[in-house]
Amino acid sequence: MTTANPADTASAVPAVSSAAPRAGTDRLWVWIVVAVAAVLPLLRAVVPDVVSDYRLFLVTTMMIAAIAVLGLNLLTGFNGQISLGHGAFYAVGAYTAAILMDKLNAPYWTLLPVVFIVCFVVGFLFGLPALRLEGHYLALATFALALAVPQMLKYKWLEDLTGGVQGIVLSKPEAPFGLPLSEDQWLYYYTLAVMVLLFWAAWNMLRGRSGRAMMAIRDHQMAADTMGINTAQYKTVTFGISAAYTGIAGALSASAIAFVAPDSFGFFLSISLLIGLVVGGVASLTGSVIGGIFTVLVQNSAQALSNFVKNDIGLPYDLSPYSVYGILLLVLMYVMPTGIAGGVVMAWRRLRR
Amino acid sequence: MAAFLEVSGLKAYYGQTQALYGVGFALEQGGITTLLGANGAGKTTTLRAICNMVRTEGTVSFNGQSIRGRPTESIVRLGVAHVPEGRGTFTTLTVEENLRIAAYTRGSMGGAEVKRDLAMVFEYFPRLKERMQQQAGTLSGGEQQMLAVSRALMLRPRLMLLDEPSFGLAPLVVQEIFRILRRINGESKVSMLLVEQNAALALDLADHAYVLETGRVVMAGPSAVVKNDENVRKSYLGY
Amino acid sequence: MEQLIQQVASGLANGAIYACVALALVMIFVSTSHINFAQGEMAMFSTYISWQMIQWGVGYWPAFFLAVGVSFVGGVLIERIVLRPLHTAPVLSIVVVFIGLLAICNSVAGTAWSYLIKEYPTPFPKDKFGLSGLIGAHQLGVVVVTLIVLTMLFVFFRYTPLGLAMRAAAQNPVSARLAGVRVDWMLALGWGLAAAVGAVAGMMVAHIVYLDPNMMGGILLYAFAGALLGGISSPGGAVLGGFMVGVLENLVAYLGNAIEKGFGVYIIGNGEKLTVALIIVITVLTLKPSGLFGRVVVKRV
Numbered sequence: 001m002t003t004a005n006p007a008d009t010a011s012a013v014p015a016v017s018s019a020a021p022r023a024g025t026d027r028l029w030v031w032i033v034v035a036v037a038a039v040l041p042l043l044r045a046v047v048p049d050v051v052s053d054y055r056l057f058l059v060t061t062m063m064i065a066a067i068a069v070l071g072l073n074l075l076t077g078f079n080g081q082i083s084l085g086h087g088a089f090y091a092v093g094a095y096t097a098a099i100l101m102d103k104l105n106a107p108y109w110t111l112l113p114v115v116f117i118v119c120f121v122v123g124f125l126f127g128l129p130a131l132r133l134e135g136h137y138l139a140l141a142t143f144a145l146a147l148a149v150p151q152m153l154k155y156k157w158l159e160d161l162t163g164g165v166q167g168i169v170l171s172k173p174e175a176p177f178g179l180p181l182s183e184d185q186w187l188y189y190y191t192l193a194v195m196v197l198l199f200w201a202a203w204n205m206l207r208g209r210s211g212r213a214m215m216a217i218r219d220h221q222m223a224a225d226t227m228g229i230n231t232a233q234y235k236t237v238t239f240g241i242s243a244a245y246t247g248i249a250g251a252l253s254a255s256a257i258a259f260v261a262p263d264s265f266g267f268f269l270s271i272s273l274l275i276g277l278v279v280g281g282v283a284s285l286t287g288s289v290i291g292g293i294f295t296v297l298v299q300n301s302a303q304a305l306s307n308f309v310k311n312d313i314g315l316p317y318d319l320s321p322y323s324v325y326g327i328l329l330l331v332l333m334y335v336m337p338t339g340i341a342g343g344v345v346m347a348w349r350r351l352r353r
Numbered sequence: 354m355a356a357f358l359e360v361s362g363l364k365a366y367y368g369q370t371q372a373l374y375g376v377g378f379a380l381e382q383g384g385i386t387t388l389l390g391a392n393g394a395g396k397t398t399t400l401r402a403i404c405n406m407v408r409t410e411g412t413v414s415f416n417g418q419s420i421r422g423r424p425t426e427s428i429v430r431l432g433v434a435h436v437p438e439g440r441g442t443f444t445t446l447t448v449e450e451n452l453r454i455a456a457y458t459r460g461s462m463g464g465a466e467v468k469r470d471l472a473m474v475f476e477y478f479p480r481l482k483e484r485m486q487q488q489a490g491t492l493s494g495g496e497q498q499m500l501a502v503s504r505a506l507m508l509r510p511r512l513m514l515l516d517e518p519s520f521g522l523a524p525l526v527v528q529e530i531f532r533i534l535r536r537i538n539g540e541s542k543v544s545m546l547l548v549e550q551n552a553a554l555a556l557d558l559a560d561h562a563y564v565l566e567t568g569r570v571v572m573a574g575p576s577a578v579v580k581n582d583e584n585v586r587k588s589y590l591g592y
Numbered sequence: 593m594e595q596l597i598q599q600v601a602s603g604l605a606n607g608a609i610y611a612c613v614a615l616a617l618v619m620i621f622v623s624t625s626h627i628n629f630a631q632g633e634m635a636m637f638s639t640y641i642s643w644q645m646i647q648w649g650v651g652y653w654p655a656f657f658l659a660v661g662v663s664f665v666g667g668v669l670i671e672r673i674v675l676r677p678l679h680t681a682p683v684l685s686i687v688v689v690f691i692g693l694l695a696i697c698n699s700v701a702g703t704a705w706s707y708l709i710k711e712y713p714t715p716f717p718k719d720k721f722g723l724s725g726l727i728g729a730h731q732l733g734v735v736v737v738t739l740i741v742l743t744m745l746f747v748f749f750r751y752t753p754l755g756l757a758m759r760a761a762a763q764n765p766v767s768a769r770l771a772g773v774r775v776d777w778m779l780a781l782g783w784g785l786a787a788a789v790g791a792v793a794g795m796m797v798a799h800i801v802y803l804d805p806n807m808m809g810g811i812l813l814y815a816f817a818g819a820l821l822g823g824i825s826s827p828g829g830a831v832l833g834g835f836m837v838g839v840l841e842n843l844v845a846y847l848g849n850a851i852e853k854g855f856g857v858y859i860i861g862n863g864e865k866l867t868v869a870l871i872i873v874i875t876v877l878t879l880k881p882s883g884l885f886g887r888v889v890v891k892r893v
Binding site for chain 1: 683684696700703820
């Protein structure tokens, strides 16, 4: 038998801070941002070129990405369980929503509770065997999951449900009660409401006992165990909640894009979530938002980035989002392992001195 | 004339925790010196600090050269052999491989020189010869200690650092090993710095002694003097 | 019956590839305790390098050996430059860096050589050898090359001073340093060897699955399954596991086909290969993480 060095049991995750998210001035900023976000779509009537339907749609996708990254952050950032396969839960959420809308004609506002429950169960079930895995091994198991998801979605026996390779086409939801909102505006508000709700719930949970227990498990599981924390329960439930959050993001995206197909849920999706996590900030709610915004920006600016590199810098290189991700992942781990949120926190602390 | 091994103002840290607070002593070439002290006094840390296995500040010089902060493996190549706490045997390698790895730094491993060194080692520890192809992890505690010392010998060191060689061994085995250590010191001219909790044994073997307490040297002198010191007798010798 | 033997034989050929990649993974895991998620993409990149040389007129075998050499150097450089500073970093940072390497290898290959599938030549002419009907020439060649590489590595680690030093450094870095071994360079060499072995696997498989930047994804997953099954801390176990997984993969497909033919019911086939690998990975990790031949690691508090 070989014995592992005690120093190896140090925290597996470079968290922004070991403390729970703070109240106080932070809350004021949050209110301001939410207020601005709420007013934004209404400006479409005033400046239709700036606040176009397309731009609203873009911001909606950013919010969806933020929720997805928050899901991952709950599990990896706050609880220390590394997941390279969160795209799987995103897919489960998306397909659950799609199937409900397509086969059962369920109205889309009933979807979210169902999706939450389904994804929670799936996440919880995955969390059970994950109890025995740590660090690299868990990363490996989730890596395998991420690679296998598109194939699983194309499985013959599920074809009737999932629509096989072709996927399922959906229709975008219309504003209810005859409100004078375009589809994109309505979707924006709906997503904003869900996002505020989910972030608030997460903030509450992390502030309290559960949050402290989760973070204690992340920082030193053995010590947490000996202090009487039921680590098994917390870990599996966190897995479930994390999967549910990312799953809801998936469901929202199904409505937003009005289409689901197996190949959009491949390994690249899981990498995007991971990027959002580390760029935005590990173990940080604000970081999740930043991360979400970032991934959408990169993916949408692919063409512009490529042109920039080719024409302005003069390198004969096609800068795909994948390359950007790769380079950033490497650079960040040396320069800013706690992500942008962490970098801001550190800069702020230095300024205060 | 500079001492063979000279340590001054040595501070050592495990991460943020400080373990040594300015240790100083000097060894002359040829003798056996012992570091005594209770658990946690910093004896093992001192040996580790000499080999740069922990973060250090201060001065450590060996044979006139400053070695503080140098990579462990290059300190070893200068002639310092460290027999660590717990023996540090390569448990999945055979006894022969354990010995040969120490000859690695000399280039060829099947050479006549190495064969001669192996012969020397077997002269001191004949029991190892029988166990050459056995997996090192299956040896008894005493045999593993012998193997650890032999590995150090294979390095052809000028100075041997020994960390609690008596730990976990039966008294008769310890006596045998200490007898052989004295022989090695005399015949092969290897200076030794011995860390031991078993103060009586150590003071019998060594010429000089230093006593450590919470990271500082509190007493120094020839072992005969230290042995008779009242405080030492009460704290470490039990009478 | 003959078809069954054919399946087993081609399973062994696939298994040879998995065994190589699994061995590369284990070499890195044993010496650094890290899992190299980028192993597949690195192998793919090496294969593209050899392809490019062949396009420039270099012969197959010269290109092969050059690519292996370049990969070796590349592996050493990656360990020294990219991974060295991260020795004490948290696990997540290290995993992220590996994923970053994966992404970079994949995207650079895609940009440099496009994502179009390319043909890759085989040095084993069809009519020259091959046990006709049972196993093709290239497949037999793959098994032979793999066995040669594995034997060479075995001899190197068992009977050479450097191999011994590397084994010692992997088993107990602290003691190795105390024996005068430059442990950091041993790690770098380990990486170089792993990269080289991976390159061999990539170049052998490219003829079978055609060369494209995503060709190693599934293979990497199978290599993981094989390494875990055999024991991720045991090189011999990993190789055995690789072969086992290769044969298993084909037997499962064979069984699925038989069931479909016999009962008209499709349960499992080629489209589920990754899922099967996933199931193996999860099963081994949860039931017996040390695999069939690996060692159990005990954590000290």
